Amino acid sequence: MMATPHADxxxxxxxxxxxxxxxxxxxxxxxLWVRIGHWLNALAAIxxxxxxxxxxxxxxxxxxxxxxxxxxxxxxxxxxLQWHFAAMWLLVFNGIVYVALNLATGRLVRKFMPVxxxxxxxxxxAALTGKLSHADLSHYNAVQKFAYLFVMxxxxxxxxxxxxxxxxxxxxxxxxxxxxxxxARIVHFCAMALMAGFLVVHLAMVALVPRSLLAxxxxx
Numbered sequence: 001m002m003a004t005p006h007a008d009x010x011x012x013x014x015x016x017x018x019x020x021x022x023x024x025x026x027x028x029x030x031x032l033w034v035r036i037g038h039w040l041n042a043l044a045a046i047x048x049x050x051x052x053x054x055x056x057x058x059x060x061x062x063x064x065x066x067x068x069x070x071x072x073x074x075x076x077x078x079x080x081l082q083w084h085f086a087a088m089w090l091l092v093f094n095g096i097v098y099v100a101l102n103l104a105t106g107r108l109v110r111k112f113m114p115v116x117x118x119x120x121x122x123x124x125x126a127a128l129t130g131k132l133s134h135a136d137l138s139h140y141n142a143v144q145k146f147a148y149l150f151v152m153x154x155x156x157x158x159x160x161x162x163x164x165x166x167x168x169x170x171x172x173x174x175x176x177x178x179x180x181x182x183x184a185r186i187v188h189f190c191a192m193a194l195m196a197g198f199l200v201v202h203l204a205m206v207a208l209v210p211r212s213l214l215a216x217x218x219x220x
Contacts, residue, residue, distance in 0.1 A: 028219055028220055029137050029138045029215040029219060029220060030215060030216055030219050031219065032219065033101055035216055035217070035219060037094060037098035037101070038216060040094040041091065041094055041098060043087075043090070044087045044091035044094065045087075045155065045195060045199075046199070047073065047083055047086075047087035048084055048088060048091060049192055049195060049196060050071065050072055050073035050083075051072070051073045051074045051080040051081075051083035051084040051087065052080075052084055052188075052192055053067035053071060053072040054072035054073060054074040054075075054076075054077065054079075054080035055074075055077065055081060055084060056189065057069070057072065058077045061185050061186055061189050062189075088159070088162065091155070091159070092159060095155065095159075111140055111145075112145045112148060112149055113145075115142055115145040115146055116142070120143055120145075120146045122142065123141045123143045124142075124143050127141075127143055134209045134211075134212070137209075137212055137215050147198065147201070147202070151198050154191050154194050154198070155195070157187065158188065158191045158192060158195065160174060160178075161184050161185075161187040161188035161191060162188055164177075164178045164181070164184040164188075165184050165185055165188060168181050168184075
């Protein structure tokens with residue numbers, strides 16, 4: 001006859017079943033809304049930049065400088081304006097949603113703060129000497145924080161200076177804050193040039209760390 005445990009005998013606690021820790025490559029890096037917002041912002045910014053170059057060539061701010069036509073979008077001034085305004089609305093509405101979600105979820109502060117000039121300089125030197133680690137893609141170094149905050153501000157300047165050019169009569173205060181219509185064109189061009197520089201550096205970093213592109217595509 002099989003022995004049965006006594007009713008008063010202490011019972012051994014069952015071991016809690018815990019799921020194994022996720023592998024490093026499977027941890028979420030970017031939620032879906034971040035990835036959608038990122039790619040829509042990138043599309044709008046690139047279309048605006050290329051069409052803006054065609055618009056610029058129609059009436060250059062700097063008379064000794066023009067953009068090669070092969071690098072522009074629109075084919076002619078009217079076509080470039082249509083592309084430019086279409087991308088502008090995409091950039092504005094998507095940008096509002098993107099920033100609002102970053103603020104509402106706390107991601108803006110969590111991901112991009114704090115950042116200091118000393119930290120940016122330290123990580124910049126480490127990046128230039130090949131000593132900056134990219135093991136954890138969910139963590140932004142100080143250079144990345146500064147670059148992403150910078151491009152957010154730069155895109156805002158692009159939109160505001162563009163409004164001062166497009167609707168100069170309707171937004172006289174904005175026009176005057178830019179230093180007048182002609183200065184607003186210079187501000188717009190310089191902000192566009194800074195954005196182009198950001199894109200070049202950004203693409204170079206993606207080429208050096210291709211896992212970051214996969215993370216922005218797949219989220220992991």
